[in-house]
Amino acid sequence: MxxxxxxxxxxxxxxxxxxxxxxxxxxxxxxxxxxTAAQLRVQKDLSELSLGSTMSTDFPDPDDILSFILYIEPDEGMYKGGRFSFTFNITPSFPHEPPKVLCREKIYHPNIDLEGKVCLNILREDWKPVLNLNAVIVGLQFLFLEPNASDPLNKEAAEDLRNNREGFKRNVKQAMAGGSVRGETYQRVLI
CATH class of the missing domain: 1.20.5 (Single alpha-helices involved in coiled-coils or other helix-helix interfaces)
Structure with missing residues (x-):
């Protein structure tokens, strides 16, 4: 290597x-x-991406491949019907450091806090230079299919998921519609 x-x-x-x-x-x-080496690696990773029909990317500055937006529109699970966007900011130390990923919408999710920080192990302690952007994107997509209550950033959402799955599903739908859950108002993300 x-x-x-x-x-x-x-x-x-x-x-x-x-x-x-x-x-x-x-x-x-x-x-x-x-x-830079980071730009070459990102270019390679982007060329190998296999975004299904539920995902797309946008490059606000076409000359800067180290900063882009990923859109995810889950077609199954509790977050079906929503549209979520994530900013990817990649440092010159990539792939030795993971990309910085933030959710742009305020959403009700156990693994995404109210400021958009994402709790995904490969974005932290489990990152390895052999991992690529596709691994991160698959991990984000999986968070919408199977939210993880055992490693939360939003502890209230995780508690709801653990103790009352049906109530959690109702809260997700209410939040996605732009409603309030536990006194917190969320952004409408339904498409």
Missing amino acids: IAGWRLLTAKQKKQQQQAENAAEGGSSAAKKKKV
Whole structure:
């Protein structure tokens, strides 16, 4: 793995040197931006994504592949009929550090707090450089199919899920419609 990384870095340096040499002999418009290892890895991960019909991505700045938005529209489970968006911000240390992922909507979910922080083990202690963006996206999708009450960020939602599954389902529907649950008002996410 390390040898592959060194080869990639050597290849990247060679490409950068060629671009700089070409720019020195020509106009400044010929100069290319340097590509980082994180950008190369993200480009590879994005090219390998298999987003089903329930997911899509948006790049607000087409020149910045390290920041994008993922949309998930669950077609089954308790969150069916909703549309949820997540910002992905990837640091130059990727893949050695996981992407920073936040839910943009205020939703009622045991694994997503009211500020949008996501509790997903591969975004924290279980992250490994061999994991890719697809693994994160599958993990997010799974949170909508099977919310996890044993590792919560929203403790009240987790308590409802553990103690009264039917009540939890009603609360999810009410929150998704833009209603209030336990005195907290949520954003309408129904499509």
